[in-house]
Amino acid sequence: MSEKTRFRLFLLFLLGPTIVLVLAVVAYPFFYNVVLSLSNMNIYHIRDWEVIGLQQYAAVAREPAFWSVFLKTIIWTGVNIVFHVGLGVFLAVLLHQKFIRGKSAWRVLLILPWALPQYITALTWRGMFTAEYGAIDIVWRQYLSLPAIEWLTQPGPAFAAAILTNIWLGFPFMMVIALGGLQSIPAELYEAADVDGASEWKKFWNITVPLLRPVMIPAITLGIVWTFNNINVVWLVSNGGEPNDQTHILVSYVYEAAFTMYRFGWAAALSMIIFFILFAFTQVLLKRTKATEAAY
Amino acid sequence: MRSFSIFALLILLLSGCGSADDGRVKVRIWHQKIGAERAFFEDAIAAYNAAHTDRVVEILYRENEELRNLFITASVGGQGPELVFGPSDNVSIFALTESIRPITDVLPDSFLASFNEDGIVQWEGTPWFVADQVGNHLTYVYNKALMPSPPTTMDSLITILKQVQARDEVRYGLTWNYTEPFFFIPFLTCSGGWVMDEQGNPTLDNEATVRAIQFVLDLRDKHQLIPAQSDYNVAETLFKDQLAASIINGPWSWAGYSDAGVDYGLARIPRMDASSDWCAPVISAKGYAVNVNVNDEKLSYVHDLLVYLTGPEMQTRMAEEIATIPVIDAVRNAEVVQQNPVLQASLRQVEVGRPMPTAPQMRQIWDGMRGPYQLVMSGTISAEEGARRMQEEVEKRIADTFL
Numbered sequence: 001m002s003e004k005t006r007f008r009l010f011l012l013f014l015l016g017p018t019i020v021l022v023l024a025v026v027a028y029p030f031f032y033n034v035v036l037s038l039s040n041m042n043i044y045h046i047r048d049w050e051v052i053g054l055q056q057y058a059a060v061a062r063e064p065a066f067w068s069v070f071l072k073t074i075i076w077t078g079v080n081i082v083f084h085v086g087l088g089v090f091l092a093v094l095l096h097q098k099f100i101r102g103k104s105a106w107r108v109l110l111i112l113p114w115a116l117p118q119y120i121t122a123l124t125w126r127g128m129f130t131a132e133y134g135a136i137d138i139v140w141r142q143y144l145s146l147p148a149i150e151w152l153t154q155p156g157p158a159f160a161a162a163i164l165t166n167i168w169l170g171f172p173f174m175m176v177i178a179l180g181g182l183q184s185i186p187a188e189l190y191e192a193a194d195v196d197g198a199s200e201w202k203k204f205w206n207i208t209v210p211l212l213r214p215v216m217i218p219a220i221t222l223g224i225v226w227t228f229n230n231i232n233v234v235w236l237v238s239n240g241g242e243p244n245d246q247t248h249i250l251v252s253y254v255y256e257a258a259f260t261m262y263r264f265g266w267a268a269a270l271s272m273i274i275f276f277i278l279f280a281f282t283q284v285l286l287k288r289t290k291a292t293e294a295a296y
Numbered sequence: 297m298r299s300f301s302i303f304a305l306l307i308l309l310l311s312g313c314g315s316a317d318d319g320r321v322k323v324r325i326w327h328q329k330i331g332a333e334r335a336f337f338e339d340a341i342a343a344y345n346a347a348h349t350d351r352v353v354e355i356l357y358r359e360n361e362e363l364r365n366l367f368i369t370a371s372v373g374g375q376g377p378e379l380v381f382g383p384s385d386n387v388s389i390f391a392l393t394e395s396i397r398p399i400t401d402v403l404p405d406s407f408l409a410s411f412n413e414d415g416i417v418q419w420e421g422t423p424w425f426v427a428d429q430v431g432n433h434l435t436y437v438y439n440k441a442l443m444p445s446p447p448t449t450m451d452s453l454i455t456i457l458k459q460v461q462a463r464d465e466v467r468y469g470l471t472w473n474y475t476e477p478f479f480f481i482p483f484l485t486c487s488g489g490w491v492m493d494e495q496g497n498p499t500l501d502n503e504a505t506v507r508a509i510q511f512v513l514d515l516r517d518k519h520q521l522i523p524a525q526s527d528y529n530v531a532e533t534l535f536k537d538q539l540a541a542s543i544i545n546g547p548w549s550w551a552g553y554s555d556a557g558v559d560y561g562l563a564r565i566p567r568m569d570a571s572s573d574w575c576a577p578v579i580s581a582k583g584y585a586v587n588v589n590v591n592d593e594k595l596s597y598v599h600d601l602l603v604y605l606t607g608p609e610m611q612t613r614m615a616e617e618i619a620t621i622p623v624i625d626a627v628r629n630a631e632v633v634q635q636n637p638v639l640q641a642s643l644r645q646v647e648v649g650r651p652m653p654t655a656p657q658m659r660q661i662w663d664g665m666r667g668p669y670q671l672v673m674s675g676t677i678s679a680e681e682g683a684r685r686m687q688e689e690v691e692k693r694i695a696d697t698f699l
Contacts, residue, residue: 042697043389131530239475242475244667261663261693
């Protein structure tokens with residue numbers, strides 16, 4: 001056996017377990033889902049299902065609720081990402097300043113929302129939004145004397161409650177990434193800008209932002225995909241889409257279709273559509289922002 | 297198909313083939329028992345395990361909806377626990393998906409003969425399910441310290457609640473969960489309505505439903521006797537904190553009221569004055585079904601366990617310790633039930649209850665009613681709009697299920 005063959009076998013030995021695992025937990029479910037999306041699998045045909053072509057995709061497109069849920073998903077993702085990145089970068093820049101004392105303690109405090117399990121945070125926030133006993137409701141009405149907001153029983157406020165919870169959960173991730181990015185920016189650049197008499201805003205806009213971009217764009221891309229697909233928060237805060245299924249995003253809508261209504265074929269078709277949306281978006285974003293290219 | 301078989305084989309090997317590591321035969325039960333019933337069940341299983349050295353019973357709690365969905369998924373995939381415990385309305389979905397096997401495969405007629413008609417649940421002529429209790433029913437629960445005697449009609453309910461609510465320490469006369477249509481059914485039945493006809497078609501867009509919704513809205517807006525917003529936890533807390541004088545809730549909650557120091561009484565949910573009909577909650581049995589994947593080798597163990605869990609001795613203990621209504625007449629007529637005031641009050645409510653339909657459409661009816669019911673209770677839509685949207689939503693869900 002030649003050295004080259006032995007080397008290849010060694011590589012195969014190293015990669016083998018990974019290949020098997022990826023095939024078992026990624027490739028197989030993915031292709032099984034593709035097949036299901038072309039099938040009539042539902043509660044009446046759970047064992048004797050058959051392939052029926054693209055009918056489920058057409059049914060998804062015909063479903064009026066699909067488009068409103070899609071719009072809500074875009075709002076959900078957009079608002080969350082704007083606040084995650086805005087708050088995250090703002091706090092990171094603040095923590096990076098020399099005049100801030102006790103940076104480690106602040107960092108730990110600000111990372112806490114991210115460190116806690118999502119479902120605990122989501123259920124805690126749901127409790128705080130509850131009428132009669134919720135902290136937010138009590139502060140809002142009793143201490144601020146503002147008119148009561150029916151946070152969890154009206155569609156708009158319920159969706160806003162889910163968004164507020166997810167903003168709380170998501171900004172620490174962006175803050176940590178931005179902090180890492182800030183530490184890698186050479187101090188000489190700021191010193192040179194000081195010599196040139198640049199204002200703090202100009203330094204931020206012309207040095208910090210461009211040099212943070214290569215770090216932040218992949219993080220934002222990841223954040224968009226995670227937020228778009230984040231079923232936990234919206235499901236737990238709204239208790240499964242309440243009121244009247246008005247607080248669904250696409251993934252919670254898929255979950256309900258599959259596991260409440262047992263429309264497995266339809267749900268599989270919708271999940272494929274979600275996959276294509278995110279795949280196309282990620283490709284376009286990465287290409288346009290040239291995020292994978294070196295900054296220096 | 298071959299790749300699926302290999303995958304299934306792999307999962308089977310990883311899952312340990314259903315035997316405990318020490319060689320004992322493992323029998324698993326998924327259940328949705330909560331509160332005192334769960335504690336009782338855990339003790340009963342621990343006692344069973346201690347008495348048998350050749351087998352071990354493992355139990356796993358899952359919330360009701362999750363239990364049903366995961367059991368179907370597991371069973372269709374050739375897996376899942378040997379036994380599943382839950383309410384009888386799961387039976388049709390389990391049978392339709394061929395997830396369970398007839399209960400007569402496991403329990404002989406001689407054993408089943410002692411059960412009354414509530415105890416053996418059939419769907420399309422086949423017995424699928426053996427119960428250890430019947431009920432799961434809503435009842436009017438009142439705080440005796442705030443309300444010495446309960447109302448019997450809705451007019452008297454309004455009068456009494458207004459008097460009670462005039463006291464400073466009482467915030468609301470009555471409360472219940474506004475998010476689940478299960479809690480709306482009593483008002484629907486005493487207004488002359490019901491959820492489906494005999495063919496399983498929804499019957500919600502009519503005068504009866506509008507009357508029922510309007511009555512509830514009047515309680516909230518006109519008489520201001522119930523909270524503006526409430527879900528299960530809010531309703532429970534209001535009653536336990538003695539801020540609400542009464543609550544509509546089921547047997548699973550009663551022990552918690554004693555623990556919270558509430559001196560409570562049970563009564564039938566009052567009757568509607570105009571029709572004289574009692575506000576009837578749905579009643580259903582709760583019990584066990586056998587996974588279709590249980591092999592013949594394990595059947596004798598499952599049989600033995602089911603006899604233990606549903607037999608007269610266990611039902612007597614359950615009635616005595618956790619106040620469940622037995623489904624074996626000999627136990628129901630025994631002193632332990634006849635002399636128990638809580639069980640007698642509970643039975644009086646059951647007498648006027650409506651049996652839970654076992655038709656699979658019941659799933660779509662609950663799900664379709666839920667959204668409009670929530671919108672009605674949040675004041676977003678009118679009673680007429682609520683009834684119309686309930687009907688539309690249920691019809692759409694039933695139609696969608698076939699795609």
